Amino acid sequence: MATWGLIVEMTVGTGERKHMEASVLGHVEGSREQALAELAECIGRYTPEHPRSPKRSRIFRTADGFLLVIDGAWQSFSSRFTVAELVKDSAAPPPEPQPTPVPTPEDTATPTAAPPEDAAPASSGPTADRYEDGVPVKPAWLGRTDLP
Numbered sequence: 001m002a003t004w005g006l007i008v009e010m011t012v013g014t015g016e017r018k019h020m021e022a023s024v025l026g027h028v029e030g031s032r033e034q035a036l037a038e039l040a041e042c043i044g045r046y047t048p049e050h051p052r053s054p055k056r057s058r059i060f061r062t063a064d065g066f067l068l069v070i071d072g073a074w075q076s077f078s079s080r081f082t083v084a085e086l087v088k089d090s091a092a093p094p095p096e097p098q099p100t101p102v103p104t105p106e107d108t109a110t111p112t113a114a115p116p117e118d119a120a121p122a123s124s125g126p127t128a129d130r131y132e133d134g135v136p137v138k139p140a141w142l143g144r145t146d147l148p
Contacts, residue, residue, distance in 0.1 A: 003086040004028045004035035007065075010048055011077040018075075027086065035083045039065055043081055051077050 006025040013019055025042050028035040043059060043066055051072025060067040065082040129137045 001029050002032070004030070004032065005084050005086050006035065006039050006042055007082045007084055008042075008046065008079055009082070010079040012049060014075070025081075032083060032085075036065070039081050039083055043068060046079065046081075048077060048079055051075065 005027055007022055008025055009020050009022045011018060012021050025046075026038070028038045046068070048068070048070060051070055051074075053073045054070045055073060056071040058069045060069070062080075064084070065080065068079040068081065070077050070079075131137060
């Protein structure tokens, strides 16, 4: 399933300092049509910074979204709303953990292999208490004399 970004590019500043800036309004997982429907709802809630005294507002539908043109007292300002598929996100949240499968009686009935004869007994190594996530409280290398 694709993740779609709801993007607005808006006019900011005035006069010679007027320029376009882009920001992400949100994300939609699903089809492109679902993302366009959500984007259409975002336009109704959107309040641009400029103009301060709007005289006329027009919304145009484009191939990838919408174009909002607002005529002010002295200048026109625009906001382009676009739907774009998210390809890469360097700060994406980690994926949610998958539920671990519950073992069935058939899985627990399988015999375990015996350790090789040259292996050290399991009780010869230090036993370490572990945190809830499985990380040992005391690292195995701590206190070893054979390390530099």
